[in-house]
Amino acid sequence: MDFTSEQRFDDSVLEREFTLGEIPGILWTPASASASAPAPLILLGHPGGLPKMYPRLVARARHSAAEGYAAATIELPGSGDRPRLAAVDEARADLRRALAAGEPVDDEIVDRLILPLVDKAVPEWRATLDAVGSLPEIGGPVGFAGGVIAIGIRLALVEPRIAAAVLFAGSFVPRTMVEEARKVTIPLLVLLQWDDEGNDRQLALDLFDAFGSKEKTLHANMGGHTGVPQFEGDAGNRFFARHLK
């Protein structure tokens, strides 16, 4: 992991951009984090396109840092400044065509779009965890917060360092991954935008039902995909305070 830039916000948060091999990423650490008082880490998931997502990610990271958490994110495979993935781009175009035409979205389109992303992204998130987790100022159990929800499901299933997750029910989920969701056992907070134009409410409720976790909470709010209310950031912090500390 190579740090490529750094800046401070209000003397309270240190932001460092990094590259991990070819993957660009960002790490935010609260000023209070040190080798003797390491900060628990939250991985910030997102739908891809770091430059475009940056304003929302930095707001979430600073909100977490105020409660003593470090936060890290990486670019998704095929997004932002990373090399395109032709097959995924093709599936995304097929999905948009279907949505624009008001047609139902075939499972095979969802599979072609999401499964390669999950297969590529999850090992990258784990490598990020290896690298960031080895810094002396980072320590303790790890949380995942955000989307793509399918990536969060797989990470929750295969990565034992992840102790709790806040998942954004806002993306298409391959059928096979609903089966993976049944095997997830870590505490979950699932955020659902009730009127999300790009998301099937019933499928999201079915997925919430499927999770195997004994402690799982659904928070449904009004509004579209990007309208998650500010107060859910506080709710996420309190959820992690119960499970990461």
Add this chain to the structure above:
Amino acid sequence: MDFTSEQRFDDSVLEREFTLGEIPGILWTPASASASAPAPLILLGHPGGLPKMYPRLVARARHSAAEGYAAATIELPGSGDRPRLAAVDEARADLRRALAAGEPVDDEIVDRLILPLVDKAVPEWRATLDAVGSLPEIGGPVGFAGGVIAIGIRLALVEPRIAAAVLFAGSFVPRTMVEEARKVTIPLLVLLQWDDEGNDRQLALDLFDAFGSKEKTLHANMGGHTGVPQFEGDAGNRFFARHLK
């Protein structure tokens, strides 16, 4: 309103039992409440039977008092030490028979059980609000928290002093009251126990969908009817902090 007993908890909360005509009730006020700094009031709804419900109600009231809220509750018509309501008792027996037999519950049973309760209880809650609200140490907008959800719906609709409500999706709701729910516009937090044995999950989700409020949030948690997690008490306080202060 006549106060019939009083006790203090930890010098921080004053509990006073009262009667309002024939109706027994309890008022909890934080020690900080005074004529110059009146406490906002939360009405604590419950399914009936004050003596049985007391341990849970006092826990909720003390939790609210710690955040500066007063809380008040009254006995439901036909419950606890109040005179029975023969028609309601009969409907309740019919409901229990249907549930025990694993039969679907007829709408007419729900109507016979809930509608007279709502019609009787809502004016009593409003009279309580008149009486408690006239105390110098009580002031500001009012919240309602709890069940019977049908009572909460009607109160939210007809009582303009109620500015926000936390509703427990845990009871049967007459069809006509779903139409009343569409006209409710105050901010709502609806708590749903995902595996509530006595409650139809889909009907609860449909009711949440029906509410006309622009700000409404659903919190679904695992477990049965009485298993609402402790942390939802904090969530309720934060919800009221946004809307009653």
